[in-house]
Amino acid sequence: GAGVSQSPSNKVTEKGKDVELRCDPISGHTALYWYRQRLGQGLEFLIYFQGNSAPDKSGLPSDRFSAERTGESVSTLTIQRTQQEDSAVYLCASSAPGDGYEQYFGPGTRLTVT
Amino acid sequence: RKEVEQDPGPFNVPEGATVAFNCTYSNSASQSFFWYRQDCRKEPKLLMSVYSSGNEDGRFTAQLNRASQYISLLIRDSKLSDSATYLCVVNGRGYQKVTFGTGTKLQVIP
Numbered sequence: 001g002a003g004v005s006q007s008p009s010n011k012v013t014e015k016g017k018d019v020e021l022r023c024d025p026i027s028g029h030t031a032l033y034w035y036r037q038r039l040g041q042g043l044e045f046l047i048y049f050q051g052n053s054a055p056d057k058s059g060l061p062s063d064r065f066s067a068e069r070t071g072e073s074v075s076t077l078t079i080q081r082t083q084q085e086d087s088a089v090y091l092c093a094s095s096a097p098g099d100g101y102e103q104y105f106g107p108g109t110r111l112t113v114t
Numbered sequence: 115r116k117e118v119e120q121d122p123g124p125f126n127v128p129e130g131a132t133v134a135f136n137c138t139y140s141n142s143a144s145q146s147f148f149w150y151r152q153d154c155r156k157e158p159k160l161l162m163s164v165y166s167s168g169n170e171d172g173r174f175t176a177q178l179n180r181a182s183q184y185i186s187l188l189i190r191d192s193k194l195s196d197s198a199t200y201l202c203v204v205n206g207r208g209y210q211k212v213t214f215g216t217g218t219k220l221q222v223i224p
Contacts, residue, residue, distance in 0.1 A: 035214075
């Protein structure tokens with residue numbers, strides 16, 4: 001079946017512009033995560049959605065970052081007024097209930113802020 | 115203290131060698147543990163879950179030590195294709211919320 005998809009795969013933007021990244025989770029997966037990974041660094045948790053519960057936003061680095069999810073489907077991560085330090089790969093993952101929390105990752109969006 | 119800690123490495127080992135990584139976690143209530151593998155410029159993928167009784171999958175063995183709050187991954191007969199970053203994953207606060215370690219880099223040398 002289809003895996004987690006993300007778009008765009010690559011995004012180059014100018015400093016100060018807003019960007020929107022999209023994630024389509026695996027159908028039926030109730031949990032959805034966003035991570036950031038800078039070059040050569042580990043995964044940095046950003047936000048977590050679980051069904052209709054309030055999202056865990058504890059990893060968002062500043063108020064320039066926000067994310068939404070419509071029900072248990074697509075999610076968008078928005079970065080406003082991008083800065084050069086926002087350059088990274090943004091990874092989305094989803095997991096199903098009862099799967100022992102295995103996460104399935106999308107291929108990521110590589111964001112470059114010039 | 116970080117929720118999940120790993121030695122970043124790199125571990126440089128010759129082909130055929132046995133190598134082991136440890137990962138410590140801070141939340142004694144954690145219930146689920148995993149090892150993921152991440153190849154260069156690729157997304158992480160599940161390598162194996164870690165069960166309380168320990169588990170083995172071919173050349174890979176995972177162990178859990180709840181008393182000392184760590185998990186381990188043992189790779190026997192290392193192959194060049196094992197070169198990757200190995201991420202430790204532990205469930206943290208809340209249902210299904212998981213935390214990734216920063217990873218241990220393994221380089222298998224011919």
